[in-house]
Amino acid sequence: xxxxxLKRLMYIVAALFVIVTLTxxxxxxxxxxxxxxxxxxxxxxxxxxxxxxxxxxxxxIQYKDYLVxxxxxxxxxxxxxxxxxxxxxxxxxxxxxxxLGIEAMILxxxxxxxxxxxxxxxxxxxxxxxxxxxxxxxxxxxxxxxxGLLQYFVGLKWQLLPISGWNGFIYSIMPAFAIAVTHxxxxxxxxxxxxxxxxxxxxxxxxxxxxxxxxxxxFKHTLRNALLPVVTYLGPLFAGVITGSFIVEQxxxxxxxxxxxxxxxxxxxxxxxxxxxxxxxxxxxxxVLIVDIIxxxxxxxxxxxxxxx
Amino acid sequence: MKKKFSxxxxxxxxxxxxxxxxxxxxxxxxxxxxxxGGDNSADKTLNLSIATEPPSLNPQKATDSxxxxxxxxxxxxxxxxxxxxxxxxxxxxxxxxxDDKLTYTFKLRDAKWTNGDxxxxxxxxxxxxxxxxPKNASEYASILYPIKGxxxxxxxxxxxxxxxxxxxxDKTLEVTLENPTxxxxxxxxxxxxxxxxEKVVKDNxxxxxxxxxxxxxxxxxxxxxxxxxxxITLKKNEDYWDKDNVALSTVNVKMIESSATANREFDSxxxxxxxxxxxxxxxxxxxxxxxxxxxxxxxxxxxxxYKLNTTxxxxxxxxxxxxxxxxxxxxxxxxxxxxxxxxxxxxDVPVAIAGFENDNNLFEGNNTAEAKKYLEKGLKELGLKDAxxxxxxxxxxxxxxHASIAQFIQEGWKKNLRIETTIDNxxxxxxxxxxxxxxxxxxxxxxxxxxNDAYSFLExxxxxxxxxxxxxxxxxxxxxxxxxxxKETDEEKRMEYLKDGQKILMDExxxxxxxxxxxxxxxxxxxxxxxxxxxxxxxxKEVDIEK
Numbered sequence: 001x002x003x004x005x006l007k008r009l010m011y012i013v014a015a016l017f018v019i020v021t022l023t024x025x026x027x028x029x030x031x032x033x034x035x036x037x038x039x040x041x042x043x044x045x046x047x048x049x050x051x052x053x054x055x056x057x058x059x060x061i062q063y064k065d066y067l068v069x070x071x072x073x074x075x076x077x078x079x080x081x082x083x084x085x086x087x088x089x090x091x092x093x094x095x096x097x098x099x100l101g102i103e104a105m106i107l108x109x110x111x112x113x114x115x116x117x118x119x120x121x122x123x124x125x126x127x128x129x130x131x132x133x134x135x136x137x138x139x140x141x142x143x144x145x146x147x148g149l150l151q152y153f154v155g156l157k158w159q160l161l162p163i164s165g166w167n168g169f170i171y172s173i174m175p176a177f178a179i180a181v182t183h184x185x186x187x188x189x190x191x192x193x194x195x196x197x198x199x200x201x202x203x204x205x206x207x208x209x210x211x212x213x214x215x216x217x218x219f220k221h222t223l224r225n226a227l228l229p230v231v232t233y234l235g236p237l238f239a240g241v242i243t244g245s246f247i248v249e250q251x252x253x254x255x256x257x258x259x260x261x262x263x264x265x266x267x268x269x270x271x272x273x274x275x276x277x278x279x280x281x282x283x284x285x286x287x288v289l290i291v292d293i294i295x296x297x298x299x300x301x302x303x304x305x306x307x308x309x
Numbered sequence: 310m311k312k313k314f315s316x317x318x319x320x321x322x323x324x325x326x327x328x329x330x331x332x333x334x335x336x337x338x339x340x341x342x343x344x345x346g347g348d349n350s351a352d353k354t355l356n357l358s359i360a361t362e363p364p365s366l367n368p369q370k371a372t373d374s375x376x377x378x379x380x381x382x383x384x385x386x387x388x389x390x391x392x393x394x395x396x397x398x399x400x401x402x403x404x405x406x407x408d409d410k411l412t413y414t415f416k417l418r419d420a421k422w423t424n425g426d427x428x429x430x431x432x433x434x435x436x437x438x439x440x441x442x443p444k445n446a447s448e449y450a451s452i453l454y455p456i457k458g459x460x461x462x463x464x465x466x467x468x469x470x471x472x473x474x475x476x477x478x479d480k481t482l483e484v485t486l487e488n489p490t491x492x493x494x495x496x497x498x499x500x501x502x503x504x505x506x507e508k509v510v511k512d513n514x515x516x517x518x519x520x521x522x523x524x525x526x527x528x529x530x531x532x533x534x535x536x537x538x539x540x541i542t543l544k545k546n547e548d549y550w551d552k553d554n555v556a557l558s559t560v561n562v563k564m565i566e567s568s569a570t571a572n573r574e575f576d577s578x579x580x581x582x583x584x585x586x587x588x589x590x591x592x593x594x595x596x597x598x599x600x601x602x603x604x605x606x607x608x609x610x611x612x613x614x615y616k617l618n619t620t621x622x623x624x625x626x627x628x629x630x631x632x633x634x635x636x637x638x639x640x641x642x643x644x645x646x647x648x649x650x651x652x653x654x655x656x657d658v659p660v661a662i663a664g665f666e667n668d669n670n671l672f673e674g675n676n677t678a679e680a681k682k683y684l685e686k687g688l689k690e691l692g693l694k695d696a697x698x699x700x701x702x703x704x705x706x707x708x709x710x711h712a713s714i715a716q717f718i719q720e721g722w723k724k725n726l727r728i729e730t731t732i733d734n735x736x737x738x739x740x741x742x743x744x745x746x747x748x749x750x751x752x753x754x755x756x757x758x759x760x761n762d763a764y765s766f767l768e769x770x771x772x773x774x775x776x777x778x779x780x781x782x783x784x785x786x787x788x789x790x791x792x793x794x795x796k797e798t799d800e801e802k803r804m805e806y807l808k809d810g811q812k813i814l815m816d817e818x819x820x821x822x823x824x825x826x827x828x829x830x831x832x833x834x835x836x837x838x839x840x841x842x843x844x845x846x847x848x849x850k851e852v853d854i855e856k
Contacts, residue, residue, distance in 0.1 A: 039372070040776025052446055081365070151573060251567050251570055253539075
């Protein structure tokens with residue numbers, strides 16, 4: 001087990017190195033400069049700006065600087081937001097995205113599993129059709145449409161929830177729902193299909209033959225096995241939702257992390273691009289690792305000896 | 310197995326605990342108590358929004374109108390421009406201008422920084438020298454170039470001692486200019502010219518990145534709170550010299566990136582004002598507000614233009630350029646695409662600029678017959694038989710609005726001149742590089758005046774090397790006129806030079822003016838005295854609320 005984790009940690013370091021390298025060179029190749037502005041700068045000032053951020057050095061020096069700063073988790077000052085360090089920007093906005101993401105995740109998993117179980121139990125009956133329709137709608141309606149509609153009706157027309165901002169739990173309901181719906185639909189479909197698979201397996205038939213009730217069988221036996229694919233899906237989902245959604249944050253004016261992934265690139269804000277990329281990679285890699293570990297717990301067939309057969 | 314499941318449950322509950330602490334609400338509640346519990350009898354709060362986090366609240370580092378909209382109300386320059394566009398003395402009590410119009414002597418009034426220090430002439434000198442120091446890489450330093458020696462110093466060739474900035478005593482600042490600059494007192498109201506507290510800045514390099522004790526200001530409002538990416542709260546500055554004339558006690562500025570969201574917040578009554586620089590009215594709401602009769606509009610000293618690459622391709626030919634300029638139906642464009650009260654532009658200097666109200670007729674805007682004549686002439690010169698052999702590419706930066714305008718113009722050129730046009734787009738940072746490298750044929754650009762003077766627009770084309778020219782065009786006669794205008798002390802003659810210059814520009818047409826901007830806004834009816842001036846700025850000092 002510990003050996004497995006250590007080995008995986010080494011992979012994570014290697015993966016981070018590759019990611020930083022790729023990001024660095026992609027940033028160099030991409031046209032456009034962080035200091036281009038509508039009103040042109042005298043060349044002397046542009047040179048001074050380049051120097052301030054070390055962009056006047058040859059590429060290998062810059063590459064080395066990036067590697068060193070990444071190793072130290074100090075990404076430097078933003079090129080767009082003067083006097084603000086990338087670390088501060090992430091540290092301030094991440095808790096907000098995390099909160100919203102976890103709320104969305106609880107909604108997505110809770111509702112998704114519920115809908116999935118119900119649709120599987122009432123296979124080819126009305127609840128199945130209703131649940132499947134909801135799930136498919138959830139997957140196919142883009143979050144910005146849903147967010148816009150929610151904001152217009154719930155926020156503006158009926159005045160039930162605040163339209164935008166981030167000042168307490170009540171502000172998080174609509175955005176969390178907007179993020180959750182797509183994932184909810186996906187989880188519902190996953191749970192439904194693997195529940196159906198389990199329902200025809202012998203241990204379930206056995207349990208039913210022993211006289212266990214429908215729901216008791218579900219909770220005691222089927223669900224546990226049916227959730228395996230969901231757990232696999234949860235890792236990337238977790239990394240995805242807790243780092244924020246650009247669109248939902250934009251629509252609900254939430255000061256989260258999501259917007260930096262997009263705006264840092266359009267601004268060519270190199271330090272922030274690197275900071276957010278490394279941060280996201282770390283979360284994603286660790287989420288996948290944790291999922292693998294949890295997997296070992298809930299499915300005894302999987303052992304974590306690390307590839308030795 | 311059960312144990313392992315309880316582990317999962319534990320994990321989930323941990324998440325819940327985490328979730329409970331990140332909503333950021335507690336901070337705000339205490340704040341709400343403060344404002345409602347205060348015994349201020351006339352508690353006047355204005356709710357505004359801006360589209361993004363201000364990139365910099367350091368007056369010498371700011372380059373954009375969002376930052377400007379906060380800085381202009383927290384800091385105060387020697388002069389200020391009120392909401393009618395009039396220049397008022399601000400930090401300066403008295404201004405003396407020498408007969409040759411080259412020396413300005415400012416007598417400062419007794420005013421205080423928010424940390425209690427007096428505002429002295431040295432603070433201005435320090436701020437200006439700081440901005441001009443090439444080491445500090447202030448991106449807007451060029452606006453200080455009218456000051457003697459400023460340009461050479463900023464370009465790293467001059468010495469700081471040679472600058473025309475002289476601190477006579479704590480209350481007197483003497484500024485010598487390079488050339489007579491009739492709009493200099495307007496410049497001193499611009500944020501790059503605002504003072505900073507020398508001690509504070511020297512102690513802390515990043516004094517401007519957070520609200521609090523270090524953010525020391527001298528304007529009508531203080532920066533009470535700055536929640537990055539979320540909101541800014543301004544409070545009336547109780548130490549401000551003219552505080553009796555500041556009506557508002559609090560200004561809440563939310564950051565809302567989506568203009569649709571901002572419009573909904575306005576409709577539901579959470580915002581009191583909508584219009585640049587405090588967010589914009591989204592295009593689809595324009596007609597709604599118009600129908601309700603609440604949409605107001607102010608002229609804006611800004612031009613939307615299509616630059617032409619005069620160094621290669623078909624746009625090298627002046628007759629082709631003229632044909633393109635003359636075959637755009639600007640009125641239909643404004644009516645059907647823009648839907649605001651913009652003005653069709655048949656000149657490069659906006660009608661909002663003083664003295665240029667009647668000069669918007671330098672070519673015919675929508676004259677297909679005339680345009681065809683120029684086109685034929687141009688085709689002959691290029692050795693082409695038919696207009697369909699011309700291929701023209703319009704470049705824009707990625708944006709829905711610019712794309713609709715480009716499509717409208719594309720359609721017009723095809724219908725009227727039978728010229729095939731393609732549209733290509735690029736993201737902003739890439740686009741800017743592309744245009745300045747002359748890697749385009751027809752490129753969209755906008756220009757907003759920093760000061761209310763035609764020179765702000767015409768100066769861009771004085772040489773091909775000018776960083777804001779982007780067309781490769783130059784003309785000796787034009788350049789001479791600009792040089793003469795700069796040296797001239799007689800206002801009438803100077804105006805004549807500028808007007809003659811603009812005639813040459815429009816005759817050679819390196820740039821096609823499309824329309825002059827207007828500033829559309831809506832305000833709740835209890836908001837008084839709030840309107841943008843011609844440069845798109847709003848002075849919150851004068852704004853009042855009468856509920």
